[in-house]
Amino acid sequence: xxxxxxxxxxxxxxxxxxxxxxxxxxxxxxxxxxxxxxxxxxxxxxxxxxxxxxxxxxxxxxxxxxxxxxxxxxxxxxxxxxxxxxxxxxxxxxxxxxxxxxxxxxxxxxxxxxxxxxxxxxxxxxxxxxxxxxxxxxxxxxxxxxxxxxxxxxxxxxxxxxxxxxxxxxxxxxxxxxxxxxxxxxxxxxxxxxxxxxxxxxxxxxxxxxxxxxxxxxxxxxxxxxxxxxxxxxxxxxxxxxxxxxxxxxxxxxxxxxxxxxxxxxxxxxxxxxxxxxxxxxxxxxxxxxxxxxxxxxxxxxxxxxxxxxxxxxxxxxxxxxxxxxxxxxxxx
Amino acid sequence: xxxxxxxxxxxxxxxxxxxxxxxxxxxxxxxxxxxxxxxxxxxxxxxxxxxxxxxxxxxxxxxxxxxxxxxxxxxxxxxxxxxxxxxxxxxxxxxxxxxxxxxxxxxxxxxxxxxxxxxxxxxxxxxxxxxxxxxxxxxxxxxxxxxxxxxxxxxxxxxxxxxxxxxxxxxxxxxxxxxxxxxxxxxxxxxxxxxxxxxxxxxxxxxxxxxxxxxxxxxxxxxxxxxxxxxxxxxxxxxxxxxxxxxxxxxxxxxxxxxxxxxxxxxxxxxxxxxxxxxxxxxxxxxxxxxxxxxxxxxxxxxxxxxxxxxxxxxxxxxxxxxxxxxxxxxxx
DNA sequence: GGTACTTTTTACATCGTTGGAACAACGTTG
DNA sequence: CAACGTTGTTCCAACGATGTAAAAAGTACC
Numbered sequence: 001x002x003x004x005x006x007x008x009x010x011x012x013x014x015x016x017x018x019x020x021x022x023x024x025x026x027x028x029x030x031x032x033x034x035x036x037x038x039x040x041x042x043x044x045x046x047x048x049x050x051x052x053x054x055x056x057x058x059x060x061x062x063x064x065x066x067x068x069x070x071x072x073x074x075x076x077x078x079x080x081x082x083x084x085x086x087x088x089x090x091x092x093x094x095x096x097x098x099x100x101x102x103x104x105x106x107x108x109x110x111x112x113x114x115x116x117x118x119x120x121x122x123x124x125x126x127x128x129x130x131x132x133x134x135x136x137x138x139x140x141x142x143x144x145x146x147x148x149x150x151x152x153x154x155x156x157x158x159x160x161x162x163x164x165x166x167x168x169x170x171x172x173x174x175x176x177x178x179x180x181x182x183x184x185x186x187x188x189x190x191x192x193x194x195x196x197x198x199x200x201x202x203x204x205x206x207x208x209x210x211x212x213x214x215x216x217x218x219x220x221x222x223x224x225x226x227x228x229x230x231x232x233x234x235x236x237x238x239x240x241x242x243x244x245x246x247x248x249x250x251x252x253x254x255x256x257x258x259x260x261x262x263x264x265x266x267x268x269x270x271x272x273x274x275x276x277x278x279x280x281x282x283x284x285x286x287x288x289x290x291x292x293x294x295x296x297x298x299x300x301x302x303x304x305x306x307x308x309x310x311x312x313x314x315x316x317x318x319x320x321x322x323x324x325x326x327x328x329x330x331x332x333x
Numbered sequence: 334x335x336x337x338x339x340x341x342x343x344x345x346x347x348x349x350x351x352x353x354x355x356x357x358x359x360x361x362x363x364x365x366x367x368x369x370x371x372x373x374x375x376x377x378x379x380x381x382x383x384x385x386x387x388x389x390x391x392x393x394x395x396x397x398x399x400x401x402x403x404x405x406x407x408x409x410x411x412x413x414x415x416x417x418x419x420x421x422x423x424x425x426x427x428x429x430x431x432x433x434x435x436x437x438x439x440x441x442x443x444x445x446x447x448x449x450x451x452x453x454x455x456x457x458x459x460x461x462x463x464x465x466x467x468x469x470x471x472x473x474x475x476x477x478x479x480x481x482x483x484x485x486x487x488x489x490x491x492x493x494x495x496x497x498x499x500x501x502x503x504x505x506x507x508x509x510x511x512x513x514x515x516x517x518x519x520x521x522x523x524x525x526x527x528x529x530x531x532x533x534x535x536x537x538x539x540x541x542x543x544x545x546x547x548x549x550x551x552x553x554x555x556x557x558x559x560x561x562x563x564x565x566x567x568x569x570x571x572x573x574x575x576x577x578x579x580x581x582x583x584x585x586x587x588x589x590x591x592x593x594x595x596x597x598x599x600x601x602x603x604x605x606x607x608x609x610x611x612x613x614x615x616x617x618x619x620x621x622x623x624x625x626x627x628x629x630x631x632x633x634x635x636x637x638x639x640x641x642x643x644x645x646x647x648x649x650x651x652x653x654x655x656x657x658x659x660x661x662x663x664x665x666x
Numbered sequence: 667g668g669t670a671c672t673t674t675t676t677a678c679a680t681c682g683t684t685g686g687a688a689c690a691a692c693g694t695t696g
Numbered sequence: 697c698a699a700c701g702t703t704g705t706t707c708c709a710a711c712g713a714t715g716t717a718a719a720a721a722g723t724a725c726c
Contacts, residue, residue: 049448052682076409115382282615385712
């Protein structure tokens with residue numbers, strides 16, 4: 001049923017290796033033979049057995065991408081871009097979901113044998129430094145915020161600066177009671193964005209207050225709504241909110257609307273991630289827009305470099321660009 | 334560096350095969366030897382070489398999932414569920430994106446050699462019957478609407494009935510000028526949902542009018558907004574709209590809002606897919622909610638059955654449940 | 667102690683492919 | 697025409713695992 005090199009060789013009347021040579025574009029094959037082999041190839045519909053080839057070459061042709069959940073828009077979008085970038089380099093991408101739990105992340109990281117994939121892009125959420133495998137197992141690139149300090153290649157935007165930019169924008173609109181939603185000590189991202197938030201407050205001459213920082217276990221829409229409700233229920237409610245991602249912001253928008261308040265007149269809202277949906281919310285969401293394409297391509301670039309040779313140079317830390325996308329939720333319509 | 338069976342065997346002082354037997358849980362191994370092997374296994378940190386094992390066994394341990402684009406929420410959510418369901422059965426999932434173009438879909442389908450993956454779940458958008466590979470290549474399961482008539486296992490909800498349900502809901506609210514957005518002759522889904530739309534109109538005693546059916550090349554938010562604008566600009570604008578997916582509906586919501594009209598008072602809107610974001614739009618979207626988990630699990634079930642044995646029984650056609658999720662965009666707040 | 671049987675281990679071939687060495691064929695050259 | 701470099705092809709081993717079959721070890725019984 002399945003056609004092997006041997007079948008093609010028999011049909012073409014040459015050795016298996018000659019067929020292999022044709023398939024792999026080896027230069028020195030007599031035109032006559034090349035023609036015969038190519039005909040046999042076409043006639044049989046030969047497809048190389050990737051497994052066997054990789055066994056021989058010591059490569060698998062696969063990359064793993066580890067993310068919390070594909071159903072989260074940011075990761076869906078990112079995964080799509082990573083797959084596209086990987087394809088250009090001839091890799092197929094295997095996706096592993098961890099639900100953002102530390103145990104699943106550890107398990108996944110550990111299960112990525114060198115035989116399964118050539119390398120991996122990981123977007124950790126809760127991993128700690130100790131969880132990382134001894135370096136040199138397989139090439140690893142970390143995506144997203146550099147929560148822990150491990151000597152591993154890493155690509156992300158400058159989270160502190162991005163958060164600071166978002167909050168400074170709110171301050172520049174004259175808002176003085178700027179809240180934040182998304183504090184979560186277990187997530188590295190959270191502390192970076194919180195740091196940016198505090199920096200911006202400081203630069204604007206505003207004072208920091210714990211009461212204005214709402215925690216959020218999961219950064220989901222419903223959590224954002226709940227957090228917003230509790231902020232608005234306080235004695236001195238905020239006149240602006242920086243949400244640590246767009247989902248929280250979308251939830252916040254809804255909570256504000258349900259209380260009959262207006263965005264941005266009563267409360268201005270800024271998100272983070274620039275999910276596609278955020279350009280269409282009502283009102284459209286002002287947000288930090290990371291260049292996700294650049295992120296995906298830089299990551300693939302890095303892992304490519306590690307796989308093809310460079311095993312030794314020190315871990316790199318690449319920052320990709322971002323922009324503040326100003327929309328209706330801060331500037332109105 | 335990499336540990337093979339041979340290394341473990343040397344360390345344990347037994348033959349390679351005995352180690353293999355231990356690894357694979359073969360019954361007749363002397364307790365003493367088993368212990369020694371297990372120690373050696375632990376000491377070396379042996380991980381089986383998946384490629385080699387599969388070469389021998391003729392299995393790869395991978396499934397492919399072919400979708401148009403992961404950044405589309407429906408596919409992101411579905412892919413997540415498929416991966417989870419596959420994992421329970423010990424498969425890893427490889428994702429291929431086609432952008433919904435026929436050529437990419439054909440290419441992808443063709444490139445799925447039997448060596449690369451054990452089976453594939455495909456969600457075609459533009460494929461035609463002639464594009465399908467000769468049956469028996471690798472197990473294939475079609476997800477989503479059965480656009481073309483090919484003898485291939487297939488899982489989906491009843492699209493005609495679902496569309497009919499959605500539109501009947503609008504009619505039951507007393508709406509009489511019910512429009513539709515999403516007509517696209519190149520997509521099988523479109524004709525099914527259009528058929529359901531017409532059925533519902535008929536059942537409600539409403540007449541069909543081409544003028545109320547807006548085409549949509551891509552079912553994206555911006556297209557939905559544009560289509561809605563043109564519907565509202567007509568002489569006798571609709572008082573309700575059935576959008577062929579949630580993205581179109583989200584776009585429509587925005588167009589209505591930009592014109593200063595109200596949903597659902599002036600125009601009621603129903604979507605299709607129940608994307609997570611649709612529960613949080615303003616107003617929240619009434620929509621057809623397919624049971625995506627059931628869909629993913631049924632598909633994995635089917636492909637599992639085909640891979641492990643049953644190659645001969647006729648193609649199955651499984652219908653998974655759906656529900657009408659009534660929210661603010663039709664019933665108000 | 668020999669026979670028959672069961673349990674345990676091993677050697678070997680094999681999956682489909684490619685790298686390397688060996689070999690064959692060829693035209694040039696001295 | 698022998699020696700030689702160049703080109704083209706074949707043979708063999710290897711990648712790491714497992715199935716098969718046969719060898720070895722152990723047990724039971726007469």
